[in-house]
Every structure is written in C-alpha cells, then in structure tokens.
Amino acid sequence: MLALVLRKLFRAALTVWLTVSFVFIVLRLSGDPAQIILPINLVTPEVEAALRHKWGLDQPLIVQYLDYVANVFRGDFGFSFRDGRPAVSLVLASLPNTLALMVVAVPLTICTGIAIGVLAALRRGRLTDRAIMLTAVTAFSVPNFFLGILTIIVFAVSLHWLPTGGTGSIRHVVLPVLCLSAAWIGIFARFTRGATIDVLGQPFVTGLRGRGIPQMAIIRAHILPNGMIPTLTVFGMYIGSLISGSIIVESLFAWPGVGHLLVESVFSRDLAVVQAIILLASLMMVTANLLVDLSYGWLDPRIRDLEIASRVL
Amino acid sequence: MTGDPPNRLLLAAEQVTRIYRVGARALPFTSPPHVSAVQNVTLMLHAGERLGIVGESGSGKSTLGRLLMGFDQPTHGRVLYCGRDIREFSRTERFGFHRAVQMVFQDTHGALNPRLRIFDQVIEPLDVHRLGTRQQRRNRVHDLLSKVGLPAAIAERYPAELSGGQRQRVVIARALALAPKILICDEPTSAADVSVQAQIVNLLDDLAQSERLTLVLVSHSLAVVRHLCTRVAVMHSGCIVEEAPAEVLFHEPLHPYTRALLGASPALARRRRRSTPVQSCTAISSPSGIGCAYASACPDVAELCRSAAPNLIELVPAHHVACHKVTTGRRSEKRIEEDHAGIGA
Amino acid sequence: MTWHESNLGAVRAYEPLRRLWARQSVRWRATRFAPLSALALAWLILLLISALLDSLLSSPDAISMDLRARLRPPLLFGGNWAHILGTDDLGQDILARLLLSVRTSLLVALVGSGLGALLGTTLGFIAAHFRGWIEESVQMLVDLQAAMPFTIIALALLAFFGNSFGLFLVIMGIYGWERYARLARSLALSALGQGYTLAVRSYGAGFLRLYGRHVLPNVAGPLIVNMILNFSEVILLESALSFLGLGVQPPLSSLGTMVGYGRTYVTTAWWIAVIPGVVIVLTVLSLSILGDRMQDRLNPANRSCR
Numbered sequence: 001m002l003a004l005v006l007r008k009l010f011r012a013a014l015t016v017w018l019t020v021s022f023v024f025i026v027l028r029l030s031g032d033p034a035q036i037i038l039p040i041n042l043v044t045p046e047v048e049a050a051l052r053h054k055w056g057l058d059q060p061l062i063v064q065y066l067d068y069v070a071n072v073f074r075g076d077f078g079f080s081f082r083d084g085r086p087a088v089s090l091v092l093a094s095l096p097n098t099l100a101l102m103v104v105a106v107p108l109t110i111c112t113g114i115a116i117g118v119l120a121a122l123r124r125g126r127l128t129d130r131a132i133m134l135t136a137v138t139a140f141s142v143p144n145f146f147l148g149i150l151t152i153i154v155f156a157v158s159l160h161w162l163p164t165g166g167t168g169s170i171r172h173v174v175l176p177v178l179c180l181s182a183a184w185i186g187i188f189a190r191f192t193r194g195a196t197i198d199v200l201g202q203p204f205v206t207g208l209r210g211r212g213i214p215q216m217a218i219i220r221a222h223i224l225p226n227g228m229i230p231t232l233t234v235f236g237m238y239i240g241s242l243i244s245g246s247i248i249v250e251s252l253f254a255w256p257g258v259g260h261l262l263v264e265s266v267f268s269r270d271l272a273v274v275q276a277i278i279l280l281a282s283l284m285m286v287t288a289n290l291l292v293d294l295s296y297g298w299l300d301p302r303i304r305d306l307e308i309a310s311r312v313l
Numbered sequence: 314m315t316g317d318p319p320n321r322l323l324l325a326a327e328q329v330t331r332i333y334r335v336g337a338r339a340l341p342f343t344s345p346p347h348v349s350a351v352q353n354v355t356l357m358l359h360a361g362e363r364l365g366i367v368g369e370s371g372s373g374k375s376t377l378g379r380l381l382m383g384f385d386q387p388t389h390g391r392v393l394y395c396g397r398d399i400r401e402f403s404r405t406e407r408f409g410f411h412r413a414v415q416m417v418f419q420d421t422h423g424a425l426n427p428r429l430r431i432f433d434q435v436i437e438p439l440d441v442h443r444l445g446t447r448q449q450r451r452n453r454v455h456d457l458l459s460k461v462g463l464p465a466a467i468a469e470r471y472p473a474e475l476s477g478g479q480r481q482r483v484v485i486a487r488a489l490a491l492a493p494k495i496l497i498c499d500e501p502t503s504a505a506d507v508s509v510q511a512q513i514v515n516l517l518d519d520l521a522q523s524e525r526l527t528l529v530l531v532s533h534s535l536a537v538v539r540h541l542c543t544r545v546a547v548m549h550s551g552c553i554v555e556e557a558p559a560e561v562l563f564h565e566p567l568h569p570y571t572r573a574l575l576g577a578s579p580a581l582a583r584r585r586r587r588s589t590p591v592q593s594c595t596a597i598s599s600p601s602g603i604g605c606a607y608a609s610a611c612p613d614v615a616e617l618c619r620s621a622a623p624n625l626i627e628l629v630p631a632h633h634v635a636c637h638k639v640t641t642g643r644r645s646e647k648r649i650e651e652d653h654a655g656i657g658a
Numbered sequence: 659m660t661w662h663e664s665n666l667g668a669v670r671a672y673e674p675l676r677r678l679w680a681r682q683s684v685r686w687r688a689t690r691f692a693p694l695s696a697l698a699l700a701w702l703i704l705l706l707i708s709a710l711l712d713s714l715l716s717s718p719d720a721i722s723m724d725l726r727a728r729l730r731p732p733l734l735f736g737g738n739w740a741h742i743l744g745t746d747d748l749g750q751d752i753l754a755r756l757l758l759s760v761r762t763s764l765l766v767a768l769v770g771s772g773l774g775a776l777l778g779t780t781l782g783f784i785a786a787h788f789r790g791w792i793e794e795s796v797q798m799l800v801d802l803q804a805a806m807p808f809t810i811i812a813l814a815l816l817a818f819f820g821n822s823f824g825l826f827l828v829i830m831g832i833y834g835w836e837r838y839a840r841l842a843r844s845l846a847l848s849a850l851g852q853g854y855t856l857a858v859r860s861y862g863a864g865f866l867r868l869y870g871r872h873v874l875p876n877v878a879g880p881l882i883v884n885m886i887l888n889f890s891e892v893i894l895l896e897s898a899l900s901f902l903g904l905g906v907q908p909p910l911s912s913l914g915t916m917v918g919y920g921r922t923y924v925t926t927a928w929w930i931a932v933i934p935g936v937v938i939v940l941t942v943l944s945l946s947i948l949g950d951r952m953q954d955r956l957n958p959a960n961r962s963c964r
Contacts, residue, residue: 011801019806023814030818141943143894145901146917146935153928164924244809248898252921262810263902266817274814281807289805382860411862424853428875434854438861484857491861 008293012286019282020072023275024065072279078272080265087272091258091280097167098246098257104173105180105242112181113188114231118219120189121196132189139186144245148179148252165254176253180245184238191234199226232292239288243281322396323495323527324358324381324414329390331376350376352551353390355625358495363521363528365542365559367535367574373551378499378531382416412442415493417485419500424484425472431458431483432468438490457486461516478509485516489524496521497529502537514540535575539563547571550606553625557632567634570607605637613638695951698944705941709761732929744929746919752933755911759934762912763893766830766905770892773831775885778838783869785839786846796839803836809895816904826905833895834888841884845877883953890945897938913938 052058059067071078077087120132142150155175156164162171199205200223208218243259250259258277265273331351351373358364358381368374379385380392383399391398394410402410418424425434432454439450455465461482472480481501488496501517502510514537521528521541532538538545539559546556547568555568566572605611608618617637625635634640732744732752743752785796812829819825846869849855858868897914899905901921906912913934920931 012805015802015805018802019811022806023811027814027818030815137946138939138943141890141946142939143897143901143935143942145898145914146931146938149917149921149924149931149935153924153932157925157928240807243807244898247809247813248902251902262813266813266904269818271818274818278807278810278814281810282805285807286805384856384859408862411860414860416857416860418853418857424857426854426858426872426876429872437858437863437867441861441863441867484853487857488860 005294008290012290015286016279016282020069020275020279021065023278024068025061027271027275028061028064068275077276077279080273081270082265082268082273087270087276090261090273091276094256094258094261095280097255098250098259101173101176101180101246101249101255101257102242105177108177109181109184109238110188110231110235113185114192114224116185117189117192118196118223120193121200122219124197129193133193136186136189140183142183144179144183145248145252147182148175148249151175151178152252165252167255172253172255176249176255179249179252180242184241187234187238188231191231195226195229195231196223199223229296232295236285236289236292240285243284321360322357323360323394324529325393326354326356326377326381326387327390327393329354329356329377329380329387329392331373331380331385332388349388349551351380351387354548354551354553355390356546356553356556358527358529360494360527361525362544363530363542365530365532365538365545366548367532367538367545368548369533369574372548374531374533374548375499376551377548378416378497378529381529382414382497383410408442412491413493414495414497415488415491417488417496417498417501425480427472429471430468431470431472431475434472435468435483435487435490438487442491444491453490457489458483460489460520461486477506478512481509481513482516485513485520489520492524493526495527495529497531499531500533501530502532502534510537517541535563547574552606552622552635553633554607554636555632555634556625557634561629561632567628567632567639568636569611569613569638573610605635617641695947698947701940701944702948705760705764705937708757709764711757731927732933735929743933744927746930747923747927752929755916756913756934756937759911759913759916760937762906762910763896763914763938766827766896766912767889767892769827770830770833770896771885771889773827774833774835774888774892775838775881777831778835779842779874779881781835782839782842782844783846783873786843786850787865787869793843796843800836800839803832808833809898812895812899813902813904816899821904821907823906823910826899830892830896834891837884837888838881841880842877845880846873849873849876880953883949886945886949886952890942890949893938893942893945 049058057064068078075088077091079085080087080090116132116136120129123129151162152164152175155162162174163169166172205218205222208222209215246257247259247262249255250257251263254260258280261273262277264270265277329351330349330353332347332349334347354373354377356364356377366374366377376385380387383392386400391400393399394414397406399407399410425431435454435457436450439445439453444450445453454468458465458468463479463482463486467475467479467483472483475483485501496517498517502513517528517530518541520526528541530538530541542559544557545559545562546553547562547570548554549570555562555566555571557565562571563575566575604619604621605614605623608614611618615638621637623635623637623640625633626640627633628640730745735744743756745751746755781796781799785793812833815829816826849872855868855872858872893913896905896912897917900912900914901918903918906915908915916934917931917938920927920929920934923930
C-alpha cells in the first residue's frame, strides 16, 4: 500500500510539473510580455529595457524557466503585470470566494445525485425512474452558461426573486451553485443508478431480503458502499469540470472568485496570474485524482492488495 | 519447391529464454514480478523434418512456437533462420523469412478476420508480397482452396458462414499461399471435433508430402503428434525435458514426465499397466524454484532433484533427456535393464 | 513486439465507466425510449440539412441589418412573419444568424472530434503495436492530458496567441484525444490477441494494412460511439469558449457566440440568447441519446442481458 501511495504521489508531482512547464513555455512563445503590457505611446526604449531587466525578461528562456521554477518552490509566482501586486496574493484573495461556492456545490451535487440515483434504481422501470433519468440526461445536456442565462431571465429578471449577480447574501449564492451543480447531479444520479442496479441484482442482496432485513438497512449498509465505487471514478472528472465550470459561472454572475480573476487576467494577458491559477487548478485536479485512487483501495478491500491495485487504477 | 537438401538446418533456437512481466513494478526502477514461459531451450529444425512439440497448457510450447515465428522476442538467447539471427534481419531478409515460415493458427482464436471475405484473406499474402499479376493471384487462390479440399464458391463467403472444419482449411490455405518451406501449426486440431480432427491431420500429412513442407506441430494431443511427426520434444514448465525421434519416444520414453503424459493419453495408454497421474505443474507456479521443476510431482524424486536442475543430455544418439534419475541410472548398467523391463512389460 | 499481458491501468480505470454507461443504456431501452431516439435523429438531420442548405443559399439576410426592425420578438411572442425568431439589436434576423452559427458550430465540432479521433486512434494503435517505451510515453501523455485543467489552458492559449480559427480547431481536436487513445489501445490489444492479426503480421503486412484493413473495421463500433459522445462535448466546449469571447470570432458566428452576445440583452430581448441556447441543448441531448442507443446496439452482451 505504501509503495502504491508513493508511486501515485510521484506521478501526481510529475503531472503538475509537466503542466506548469508546458504552460510556461507555450505562453512565453506567444509573444513578448513587455510589449504586451506597456502602452504603446508611452514606451521609450529605456523604460522597456528597465522593465525587461526588472522582470528578468532579458535572460535566455531556459534561465527564465529555471528561475520561475525555483521561485514557485519558494511560493513566489511573480507579479501581476496589471497592478504590480504579487500574483499569489491576488489568487489567494479570490480563492475563498471560489471555495465558498464549491463548499456548497460539491456536497449538494453528490448527496442529491446519489439520493436521486438510488431512488431511480429502486423504482426501476417505473414512472419515477423514467422521469428522473430523462431529467438527468437533459440536465447534462444544458451547458452551464446557458443554464445561467435562463435562470437569470427567469428568477432574476422576470420574477425578481434573486439577484442577477454579485456577492453579499445567501441569495447571491443560489444561482451560481445551481449552475455549477445541475449537470453533475444528473451525471451522479445516472452512475449511482447503474451501480445500485448492479448491486441490487447480486445474490447477497436477495439473501438479505430473504432474511427479512429492512430495505433501508440494506441500502445503508450494503448498497451505498458498493455503489460508491463507480461514483468515485466520476468524482475525479467532476473536480476537473468544476474548475472549468467555475470560470463560466463566476464570470456570468460577476462572482469575484478565481475563475473571474482568470478571465480578467487572460484578457489583459497577465502572465504571472494566469500561470499561478493554472498551477492551482492542476494541483486541485491532481489531488482529487490522487484521493480518488487511494479511496478505491480503502473502499474496496479487493483492491487493497498492491498487485491488483496497480492494474485497476 | 524447396531447393534445400534434406537435413539442412533451417530454423534453430539457441538457449532461448522468454520472461514475461506479470503485473506492475512495486516502485519505479525496481524489477517487476516475472515468470519465464520458456527457459533455456535449444531446438534444431532440419529441412524435411516434422517436429512435434507437446506439453500441457502452460508448458510454454505455444510461446516457443511464437518465438520461432518471430512474433515474440526471446529475453535471452536467439532464434536463427539459415544461420542468421532473425532479429538482425534486413528488410528484404525479413520479407524472405515471412515467405519461408508460415503459421497455421487455431480457428477458435479468431484466425480469420470476420469482416473480410475468404477470397480477400487468402489473396492478401500474395498482395503483400506482390507475387504475380492480379489474374495469377486469383488463380492461385482457387488452386489453394482446392488443395485444401474446399469448393471455389467458398471464396465469396465470410468466415461466419463456414463450418469450423472449413475455416481451419481456409487458415491452412492462407498459410500455404506464399509456398513456405516451414509450416508452424499451433494446435491445428484442438478446436475441431474428432472426425474433423482426423481430416485436418490427414490434410496436413498430404500437404507436407506434396508441398515438401517442414512441419512444426505444437500440440497437446499425443495422438496427433504421433501420427504426423518424425521427432518429438516434450515440454514441461518452459523446459524441454525429453527430445527423441517419434518412434523412440513413444516406445521408450525415459523421462518420468513423458511416461506420465503417455500414461494419461487414452489412445496410447491401453497397453500400459502402470500409469502415474500427471500432476499439473505449470510455469506460473514454479518460476524461480531451484531444482527440477517436475520434482514436486515426480514419483521417483531424489535428493538431487530438489537442489539442482537437470540438463538436457544426449543419452543415446538423437535421444535427449533432462532427468537426474535417468542419467545417473544410465551410468549404472543395471538401472537400464530395470527400466527397459518395466517399460517393455 | 511483445504480446504479453500488459499493464492496462488506464484502460481499466476507464472500462468500468464505459460498462456502466453501457449497462445504463440497456435499461434505457427497456424503458422504451425508442421514440426519443427517433426524435433525436430527426433533430440532427434537420440541423444538418439546414446547415447545408444555408451554405448553398449563402443567405445575405444574416448580415443585412434592418435598423427599423430592431429587437423584434419571435413570432409567438408578439413578433411577425417577417422575422420568425425575432431580431437582434441591429435588426439582424435571428433565424438567419442561427443557421450560419449552426454551420460554424457543426463544422468546428466535426473537425475537432475528427482530429481528436485521428490523433487518439493513431496514437492508441501505435502504443498497442510497438509496446515498450513508446507505449509508456503514450500512456504518460494520456495520463497527463486527463489530469491537466484543459479548459483553463485552452483559454490561456487562445487569449495569448490571439484568436485564430486554426488554433481554435487544433485545440478542439486535442480535447478528448486521450479517450480515443485509451479506447483504441485497449481495442487494438484485444484484436492483436486474435489469430487473424497474427496471421496478417506473419506474412509481413505493414502497419497501415494491419490496422487500416484488419483492426479498425473490427473495432470501429466503440470508437464511433466515443466519437458521437466526444462530438457533443466539443460542441459544449466550443460554445463555452465562444461564450466567453475566446472561441469563434465576430466575422464568424457560432451558437456560443450568439448566446454570449445575447447575454447583454437578457433584460430586454431574452430571445437573442435563449434561441441559440435551446439549439445547443437539443443537439447535445440528441447526440447523447443516439450515442447511448448505438452503444447498446453494439454490445451483444448487453443485448442478451436485457
């Protein structure tokens, strides 16, 4: 088990490193940052040279890269080209807002999705099941930006129940969370339903029923743990799409989180901030995947053995 | 068709070992768990010969067949064709090798592409090697089909529309398309029922004569090997334990494993009084054990067998055996007499 | 060229997912959603025909501005027959723009998923064929692609390189290639275990003949299903990026661009954003319904365990 954890950690670190390097090199190739930032009419060669020197842009690319990596390890991601503040502090300032959305959205999505999925499985083939599954498949066909616009039109513009965007109260959270969650509630519901139906068909469940054990007890003790495993697989993908989803949702609802910051920085070509956000996102995804991988072994005793685990994961 | 004089050495395996990884390595840069499917096998194939390789499933006989075909690379040792290592072939040499050595696959393992008509599959080797004109290739396909006893109409059908016996014949026709010198047959009959088996065996027999083929027959069926082959190698746990001319091996088996195998074969066991049950002892279960791989199942196991692996030794000319008991027994004349009395009775 | 059983880690992590989807779709069929897939197919055909017809007519309506007829609502919401789906703030006919946008969106999705299929399938086959370090590197690329925040990187690339339609298409093509690669590799590995591929190799056929003529036709089904699912994902990604203003750019117009454009008018003219949005939803929905149905058709195991 320890060897497995070490192997996974090694791979995770490798992934983050490769992602960051790839982004660094490709974005640098896109053009000279100094020329992008400086207003054209104000540039004198001296100013430009001074700036280049200050930001280390006069060094060869490889030196810049090594500097960058070394600085990243020290927690220094460079400075925002726009307002000269450290990129880290900009990102950290907006991170709580994004996390606030996720802290609400993630448990909501998972709990609702699993509950609905189990319900559909238990009512399999009946009207409830069909209605749930049709809703689920529709839910993940609606892109989150469109869902955002629809809900703004309905709940904010027409009904005036909720604000169109911004922060301040619980009411501001409702629409962004809904847009982040809807599609994935559908996906979780669908996967849980499939897994539950598989477990329900197993002989041991019939055996438990035969012994007169109450339905709820069977669901809690046997069906949910078994149904969790495929759900875990989806979880890794969920975190990935949560990150990209938050970009859209935050910019749509003017929610001052990391996604919003990213869109702003990307449009103003604020290299350091963009790089810091990409590193953050890739750390999040890699951590999520790592946790998923390790919980497989924890949830399913059959996978605990290293040999099998390395094949299944 | 072949210009080779008989007894010319065509294909040889020199101390070939094939080790497979089983599963992933525990940590980066450590060695992953492995198993050797073929272990230190040396085998010669001369022109005009019909060599049978027998053994239980898991004995490494199919792996050996694939190594000889160049489908798989030996971990140690080398495979030589006409004296040249097949890994060192140039592009043209490799093409020549492909023409000269062909394989007949087991039909059950999807030997025919389900999406192509029989005609397209039989003509494909000719297309790949650009032999003859389009018309000549067509004629050759019909020749081949009639050679294996199939009606020409079958060419337009898909594999699913054929019976198992017909499919096996198509596989043979395709293997013959390039007029190979050597035909390696991997379990050519194990899928078919008894009457079809007999037909296929007879067909191979006839073809080997008319096409002057050198045959390698990989099989678990002793009866088929006895019927077709002139020389037999018995494999156990990746090693050749006994190798002899067919007549000698079937009448005078020396290795205890061969004897157990012969005793277990219903067609051949009739006259045998005493038969030892074959203890399955596959390569997987004893990959790294020192000593003879058969020691755990051998009725005559001695102290030496558990501590050192026996080498394959030529006891009598052309008769090789890897067994401590037999080789030491040979040295004391008395044991031979006993052995012979025991077998002959 | 080794045939031994390999570390199918990535594929195995992926297979349970596939199987679950597959099993799901069986129940879908059991619950008789067949009319739904007919509807789905009808919608896609309609979309395709309108996109083709539009390019034939090369409608001038789309660009023609009618400033007297600005922000007209659609027919059923107080509009008239002149502009069935209403007009935008410049008086452009929404229907005409919609047709243009459908064409662009379909083109991007087609090229994107096509590129992804080509790249992924080829790399998957190469990994399965050559094994060894080549396979390891492909696997590593696949894992990397799956573990990096692709949308964010795409966003950054498009912004920093400036928007060129070519770069956009390439990014769409790179999106999702890793799933084709995983699928193609595992399918090729199982095909390589079959006698016919060994036979084809035994007479010295080259890579193209082996994979193009023998392996691909035998494993095309799952790849096509993956392509259908990927197609809808590319539509979603394209429209999301275009919505943010980083995808398809102004002279051209895609469904996402239209929704993004209409975003400004949600208070005054909701139809500008809602109509193209509905088209996206219907298209993605139809594609996933059809993809599911094909998957369950393809899998004989599923058919029997109905």
